[in-house]
Amino acid sequence: MSYSVTANYYLRNLYGSNKDYIIGSTRLQASNASVVSADSKALAKGAKKMMSLDYGSYATDDDIENAMLGNNIKAFIDTYNNTIDSASDSDLKDxxxxxxxxxxxxxxxxxxxxxxxxxFDDDGYMTIDSSAVENLDNKKFESVFGEDSDFTKTVRSLARKLYKHIDASI
Structure with missing residues (x-):
């Protein structure tokens, strides 16, 4: 694994009842299909969350709003990376x-x-520079992740398709 994940409130919220699949022994011991199912479901939820966030009315908002946005972005990226990781290990062609x-x-x-x-690294894992989170420009993040974002809509659509294909194969 060439990325790191820190389990926190935001990430646990995306995984919901599957929070044991974020990191650790449950993830390592479970079947690949179960892990892909948990990851893709969390990613779809994360993309939906990113599209529904209030990005504020200014380029930079107060520290609390920026911290919340930064934590949501990090959770989305961690879930994206987990999904890339688990789904890449699948034997299913789809x-x-x-x-x-x-x-x-x-x-x-x-x-x-x-x-x-x-x-993105060579394996497709996403990383965010810590200074990007500290110096958020909310409006720029909204253009890439907000409700009108083709990127986030497509990630959500692909995650939902992953979940449906895995769910059908379990």
Whole structure:
């Protein structure tokens, strides 16, 4: 695994009853299908959350709003990375295709995301620079992650398809 995940309130909220699949032994001991199911369901929920967030009315809002937004962005990225990780290990052809689409999507939006301090490594994992979270420009993040975002809508759609394919195969 070439990324790190920190379980916190925001991430646990996305995983809900599947919070044991965030990190740790449950994730390692469960079947790949169960982990992909938990990850893709959490990712769809995370994308929906990103689209419904109040990004504020100013480019920069108060510290509390910025901290909440930063934590939601980090949770979304962690869930995205978990999904890439688990789905890449799947033997199912349809799942492999959907992971490939997610990685391609990342490349399509790479320039926009880099402006926000978000980058992708060679394996398709997303990272955010800590200074990007500290110096949030809410309106820029809203344009990439908000309700009108094609990126976030597509991530949500792909996550839902992953979940349906895995759910049907379990």
């Amino acid at each position: 799942i492999k295709k959907l992971v490939s689409k997610m990685k391609t999507l990342g490349k399509e939006y790479e320039e926009e995301l880099e402006e926000l301090g978000i980058t």
